[in-house]
Amino acid sequence: MKQFIPVLTTVLLLGSCGDGKKEAAEQLADSTAVATGIILDLAKHDTPLTVDLGDPNLLGGDSAHVVWNEEFGQLRVNGGDHFAITITEEPGDIPRRKADLERDMLRKHTVLEDAPDRIVYRSQFPDEDLVFIHFYQVIPVGDRTFVVEDAAEGRFNEADIKRMASAVRPKPAV
Secondary structure (H helix, E strand, O other): OOOOHHHHHHHHHHHHOOOHHHHHHHHHHHHHHOOOOOEOOOOOOOOOOOEEOOOOOHHOOOOOOEEEEEOOEEEEOOOOOOOEEEEEEEOOHHHHHHHHHHOOOOOOOEEEEOOOOOEEEEEEEEOOEEEEEEEEEEEEOOOEEEEEEEOOOOOOOHHHHHHHHHEEEEEOOO
């Protein structure tokens, strides 16, 4: 019987220690509960805007990055598969964008949201089941005007578009 006591004690000790997965999961839950959104300041690109990428978990482990495209004169902000926008400094024209959508003979467009500073629309080719959701937003900052759009090559759902459309804001005055 004395030979089984050390074995029994070892089994009880190992069984009570656990593998640490439960503790790690609890710590992760605590840390994600206090995680804040990722906010990018575009001031170093001479753009008085901030971009709130929201929950870091939505980036899918990717890091957010900002790239200036000289050829097109636009800033591109990417964050994972569900966040990609372009920002250009130009006088935005929502009525013209809506007129362009109506004249498009290749695709059918349906306006989902029509606000004074933003339009969200669905585009679909007549013979295909592919549906694309897009937005076009005009943000005035002082005497400058910026146009924010989803990246043309991206496939985003309505939740992605709403998040991207509400992510860009004028930089607060200091």
